[in-house]
Amino acid sequence: MRRLPVLCAVIALVAACSTTPPSSSSNDITIGQIDPQRASMALLEAKERRSNGQRVWCVPFARTASGINIRGNAKDWWGAAQGLYANGRQPQPGSVMAFRATGGMPLGHVAVVSEIVSPRHIRIDHANWHRNQVSMNMNVVDVSGAGDWSMVRLESQPGTYGKPYPINGFIYPQQH
Helix, strand or coil: CCHHHHHHHHHHHHHHHHHCCCCCCCCCCCCCCCCHHHHHHHHHHHHHHHHCCCCCCHHHHHHHHHCCCCCCCHHHHHHHHCCCEEEECCCCCCCEEEECCCCCCCCCEEEEEEEEEECCEEEEEEECCCCCCEEEEEEEEECCCCCCCCEEEEEEECCEECCCEEEEEEEEEEEC
């Protein structure tokens, strides 16, 4: 019965967020947001895992939040999506941003695009960027020379962007 108050709180929080339009300046555009029901389920699953002493990982969070049913390590999602899901170089709300594996991130990483702010600025929802935590509406900027979203920086702390990370691209929820 402990779960019911937690579920109600998460649903209320997500509902409140989804009914308030994001702020935008004359330079910002908003195309859409992640499905609030999927986000609510992903948050609830992550909270339950943590309360049971389990790790919160990016892959199950992204799978639940996006509806993209790929299994395996994050570094393998881009290849596994080929032929199953549409993919490309432009972010779309609800798509999964697939990070390449690096020396510091050997298993890769996946995150769900929650909002398009401008052509080179998005927000993402994801898990385990900060160990065992879910990060919602984290700012991401495209720092690639060609503006093709092949290299990004994430705002880990307010006003502070970390080092550049290579991106494979975006996996869209539409199946082939």
